Amino acid sequence: MPFSFDKSLLDNVDVGIVVYDKDGWVQFVNATHLKFSYYTYEDFQHFNTYDIYRSKVSNICLFDKAVKTKRPATAIQHTYHGRDDSSYDKLVTAIPILDEFGNIANVVSTFVDLNDFHTKYNTAQRESNITYDMSPSKKYQAQVIYGSGEMQRLLDTAKVIAATDVPVLITGESGTGKEVLANFIHNNSSRWESDMVVVDCASLPEHLLEAELFGYEKGAFTGANASGKRGLIEIADGGTLFLDEINSMPLALQGKLLRVLETQQVKRIGALKGKNIDFRIIAATNADLTTCIQDGAFRVDLYYRLNVMPLTIPPLRERTGDIIPLCKHFLSRAFKRYGKPKTLSPTAYQTLEHYDWPGNVRELKNFIERLVITSSDFSGEIHTIPPEMFGADANLSRLDRKPKASSLSLSQSEEKELNDIVSALYRSGGNRSLAAEQLGVSRRTLQYKLKKYRIKVNMEPQVYIGETPAAKE
Numbered sequence: 001m002p003f004s005f006d007k008s009l010l011d012n013v014d015v016g017i018v019v020y021d022k023d024g025w026v027q028f029v030n031a032t033h034l035k036f037s038y039y040t041y042e043d044f045q046h047f048n049t050y051d052i053y054r055s056k057v058s059n060i061c062l063f064d065k066a067v068k069t070k071r072p073a074t075a076i077q078h079t080y081h082g083r084d085d086s087s088y089d090k091l092v093t094a095i096p097i098l099d100e101f102g103n104i105a106n107v108v109s110t111f112v113d114l115n116d117f118h119t120k121y122n123t124a125q126r127e128s129n130i131t132y133d134m135s136p137s138k139k140y141q142a143q144v145i146y147g148s149g150e151m152q153r154l155l156d157t158a159k160v161i162a163a164t165d166v167p168v169l170i171t172g173e174s175g176t177g178k179e180v181l182a183n184f185i186h187n188n189s190s191r192w193e194s195d196m197v198v199v200d201c202a203s204l205p206e207h208l209l210e211a212e213l214f215g216y217e218k219g220a221f222t223g224a225n226a227s228g229k230r231g232l233i234e235i236a237d238g239g240t241l242f243l244d245e246i247n248s249m250p251l252a253l254q255g256k257l258l259r260v261l262e263t264q265q266v267k268r269i270g271a272l273k274g275k276n277i278d279f280r281i282i283a284a285t286n287a288d289l290t291t292c293i294q295d296g297a298f299r300v301d302l303y304y305r306l307n308v309m310p311l312t313i314p315p316l317r318e319r320t321g322d323i324i325p326l327c328k329h330f331l332s333r334a335f336k337r338y339g340k341p342k343t344l345s346p347t348a349y350q351t352l353e354h355y356d357w358p359g360n361v362r363e364l365k366n367f368i369e370r371l372v373i374t375s376s377d378f379s380g381e382i383h384t385i386p387p388e389m390f391g392a393d394a395n396l397s398r399l400d401r402k403p404k405a406s407s408l409s410l411s412q413s414e415e416k417e418l419n420d421i422v423s424a425l426y427r428s429g430g431n432r433s434l435a436a437e438q439l440g441v442s443r444r445t446l447q448y449k450l451k452k453y454r455i456k457v458n459m460e461p462q463v464y465i466g467e468t469p470a471a472k473e
């Protein structure tokens with residue numbers, strides 16, 4: 001017996017459904033779609049999908065795409081006016097239905113309201129003890145995984161701050177998630193459709209950092225690109241500029257940055273005139289800037305400019321409620337990457353909750369990955385964490401310590417320096433600040449050497465030198 005059912009049952013599903021005929025005339029629309037729509041049921045009876053598109057209520061006509069390609073089409077559709085004059089982002093899928101001759105008979109479209117989706121998704125995840133706070137960005141879904149009250153409060157504040165345009169200064173130990181938080185703010189701000197440009201102030205020597213940040217006019221200096229270059233501040237126009245490790249920015253550049261913030265104008269190196277730029281600044285530091293000021297390494301006036309909205313991310317050991325959700329998240333990432341479905345026993349979780357994670361979330365992430373890679377079973381529960389997994393010596397015994405420097409031609413002293421750096425990195429479990437301390441150099445100098453020797457540190461069982469494999473993140 002063929003199935004038969006009352007079409008009004010489809011009014012109860014939580015996605016919008018519209019059925020069109022081959023010319024775009026609406027043949028069916030369910031109540032869910034009407035609820036979020038600018039138009040009434042009567043409107044739909046006289047409307048053609050092309051009229052809706054032409055009226056500019058929606059920015060995209062997927063019906064047209066599905067008809068032309070005879071293939072399902074999916075996109076995020078921005079609908080500019082809801083009944084209450086607000087706007088919605090919807091995930092729309094249009095599926096062409098072909099007749100026996102392969103011609104379009106109908107198109108069935110489904111509409112998922114993304115705000116509603118995120119709310120439900122968060123609730124569902126919370127119930128399984130993990131919260132994914134996803135931002136509405138089309139380009140980059142910054143996932144902040146957490147489970148602790150500390151992080152919940154921080155994100156609540158960050159959301160409020162995101163709605164403003166004031167500078168934000170994020171402080172926290174290395175690996176706590178400062179860039180992740182900056183992304184969360186950007187994605188929750190009105191600038192989310194533009195880019196967040198990330199600049200690591202510690203990774204470039206002063207002259208390069210200046211050229212990267214401010215750009216230059218043609219012929220500004222020897223070796224400059226003949227046609228000049230846009231700086232990263234200019235590229236952040238309309239979006240957010242994230243300055244990581246702002247504490248490493250040389251004093252001269254700090255003065256220039258301050259001028260940009262005061263005038264909202266950037267002047268390329270060699271340019272006579274400045275250009276108006278509209279960007280939001282978020283800076284991050286893992287050093288105490290007030291100490292840097294006392295040491296004469298940071299300008300107090302820039303500090304006050306940046307410190308309008310200070311946010312501090314606590315180290316992972318002070319928000320242990322995040323450890324289990326983060327572990328579950330990283331286990332599922334490792335499963336996607338290595339195909340090994342692994343879980344941890346309550347005892348294993350307890351062990352991880354009691355460790356103090358000096359390298360914070362980054363260390364936990366790499367630890368879980370290492371745990372999955374090195375576990376001999378393909379699947380199943382990991383009952384106990386071998387104690388030697390923690391700490392530097394465990395790393396040293398497991399890892400191939402001999403640097404593969406074949407693609408670099410190094411002098412004897414350089415080779416020794418390279419070996420010292422690699423050893424220090426292993427001893428510190430990949431923490432660059434600790435490694436720099438052990439080597440007796442500044443973090444900035446270490447950063448520069450890492451570039452020089454093309455060392456990529458992932459705190460994973462390998463340190464790549466020379467040609468690195470494809471970026472892992």
Ligand SMILES: Nc1ncnc2c1ncn2[C@@H]1O[C@H](COP(=O)(O)OP(=O)(O)OP(=O)(O)O)[C@@H](O)[C@H]1O
Nearest residue numbers: 143144145173174175176177178179180286361362
């Ligand atoms: N709450 C979180 N949810 C998911 N991933 C996280 C979270 N916090 C940090 N991470 C991950 O941990 C790693 C380190 O995070 P991030 O780079 O944001 O830290 P950071 O504080 O900016 O570090 P650094 O001071 O060294 O620049 C990244 O791989 C990031 O994806």
